[in-house]
Amino acid sequence: MTSTPDYIDDFADFITASPSSYHAAAEVARRLDAAGFGRVSETDEWPGEAGRRYTVRDGAVIAWVQPDGADPTTPFRILGAHTDSPGFKLKPKPTIGAHGWLQAGVEVYGGPLLNSWLDRELEFAGRLTTVDGTEHLVRTGPFCRIPQLAIHLDRDANTALTLDRQRHLTPVFGVGEASQADLVGHLAALAGLAGADVAGYDIITADTAPPARFGLRNELFAAGRMDNLSSVHAGLVALIAAPASTGQILVLAAFDHEELGSETRSGASGPLLDDILTRIGAGLEASVSDRLRAYAGSWCLSADAGHSVHPNYPEKHDPANTVVAGGGPLLKINATQRYATDAAGAALWARTCAQAGVEYQEFVSNNTVPCGSTIGPLTATRLGIRTVDVGIPLLSMHSARELCHVSDPVALSAAIGAFFAPER
Numbered sequence: 001m002t003s004t005p006d007y008i009d010d011f012a013d014f015i016t017a018s019p020s021s022y023h024a025a026a027e028v029a030r031r032l033d034a035a036g037f038g039r040v041s042e043t044d045e046w047p048g049e050a051g052r053r054y055t056v057r058d059g060a061v062i063a064w065v066q067p068d069g070a071d072p073t074t075p076f077r078i079l080g081a082h083t084d085s086p087g088f089k090l091k092p093k094p095t096i097g098a099h100g101w102l103q104a105g106v107e108v109y110g111g112p113l114l115n116s117w118l119d120r121e122l123e124f125a126g127r128l129t130t131v132d133g134t135e136h137l138v139r140t141g142p143f144c145r146i147p148q149l150a151i152h153l154d155r156d157a158n159t160a161l162t163l164d165r166q167r168h169l170t171p172v173f174g175v176g177e178a179s180q181a182d183l184v185g186h187l188a189a190l191a192g193l194a195g196a197d198v199a200g201y202d203i204i205t206a207d208t209a210p211p212a213r214f215g216l217r218n219e220l221f222a223a224g225r226m227d228n229l230s231s232v233h234a235g236l237v238a239l240i241a242a243p244a245s246t247g248q249i250l251v252l253a254a255f256d257h258e259e260l261g262s263e264t265r266s267g268a269s270g271p272l273l274d275d276i277l278t279r280i281g282a283g284l285e286a287s288v289s290d291r292l293r294a295y296a297g298s299w300c301l302s303a304d305a306g307h308s309v310h311p312n313y314p315e316k317h318d319p320a321n322t323v324v325a326g327g328g329p330l331l332k333i334n335a336t337q338r339y340a341t342d343a344a345g346a347a348l349w350a351r352t353c354a355q356a357g358v359e360y361q362e363f364v365s366n367n368t369v370p371c372g373s374t375i376g377p378l379t380a381t382r383l384g385i386r387t388v389d390v391g392i393p394l395l396s397m398h399s400a401r402e403l404c405h406v407s408d409p410v411a412l413s414a415a416i417g418a419f420f421a422p423e424r
Contacts, residue, residue, distance in 0.1 A: 019125035019206035021059030048283030059256035072286035075297035081231035082258035086110035110259030231303035268375035302376030308393035326405035340376035345388035
């Protein structure tokens with residue numbers, strides 16, 4: 001996939017298929033299946049020979065290409081990303097209401113830009129689990145809406161909007177009495193189940209407006225969940241297209257729960273990546289010393305979205321390191337190691353982008369604006385693997401609908417492809 005229109009159309013399809021982390025993992029798995037990767041279960045014995053494989057843990061997926069001739073000290077090239085995005089998660093006993101309106105009980109997931117979720121047609125999406133442990137993906141399509149108070153009833157709304165997370169962010173999905181409705185039963189029916197069959201669920205909100213290209217030259221792209229499906233998709237496209245033999249074991253690690261701090265069994269602070277790399281090493285009969293030697297020669301790209309300069313708020317950005325939309329992917333740098341990039345990583349990224357034929361931009365925060373973080377420092381700390389933080393520039397990060405330039409996701413995927421290829 002070389003043309004920008006083809007790439008962006010495919011990216012839009014990927015986003016549309018992935019309203020939740022569980023749907024994203026399923027869509028990655030579907031595409032890997034179509035590309036000839038074999039799925040392995042964590043409960044099975046894994047083959048040790050060369051091959052293209054993947055495994056899924058909840059809303060996370062790890063895929064890898066083990067080339068012919070790999071030995072116990074063969075290094076890894078890892079692309080790390082995450083499948084979740086900020087929004088709202090369905091509470092237990094979710095069917096509530098007041099004054100004739102049916103409403104859904106939700107709690108805030110991660111750090112969404114709250115006002116951006118108002119007055120949009122939202123869907124519920126995620127997984128239902130039956131008593132026997134079987135999981136079922138479900139999505140409603142346009143279903144609910146968080147209505148804002150009219151300007152006539154809040155004359156200060158345009159100057160001092162304050163949203164109480166408990167009172168003001170409860171979506172409506174119909175009219176009537178809560179005792180006469182059953183939201184979980186509705187979700188169950190969509191999955192072909194009875195409401196009584198559902199023992200648990202992980203259901204989140206997603207914006208239902210389709211991704212769109214627009215602008216003077218059609219170079220702008222808006223969609224939900226680009227933080228961080230932009231990196232998951234770019235890494236997936238690059239891994240599928242990677243050469244069969246590179247002298248390295250190539251890995252796509254798409255974690256869940258980054259927006260919550262990653263401290264879960266499927267998050268980057270959990271054991272998932274270490275488990276997979278250990279099992280790959282076991283198949284190669286690697287000793288503990290061999291594994292450490294392999295890690296010492298390995299690299300990880302932590303790919304997560306960053307900030308483009310905002311034309312209405314330029315004072316929020318570093319004046320000497322101004323990131324522009326369409327200027328290429330980011331190299332993310334922070335003195336306190338909120339990003340894991342160091343001088344050696346910067347040199348690797350420079351070589352990688354030169355090999356891919358793409359320009360890149362350096363991102364650093366304004367000293368008065370707190371810097372976010374990524375899975376990069378977590379991976380570097382857990383495994384000791386050299387890690388570089390990169391990503392595409394966005395406007396409106398953590399909004400229900402984010403904005404980028406169409407060329408930047410394409411360039412990021414090309415750079416990841418070069419990262420996965422032998423250095424020239």
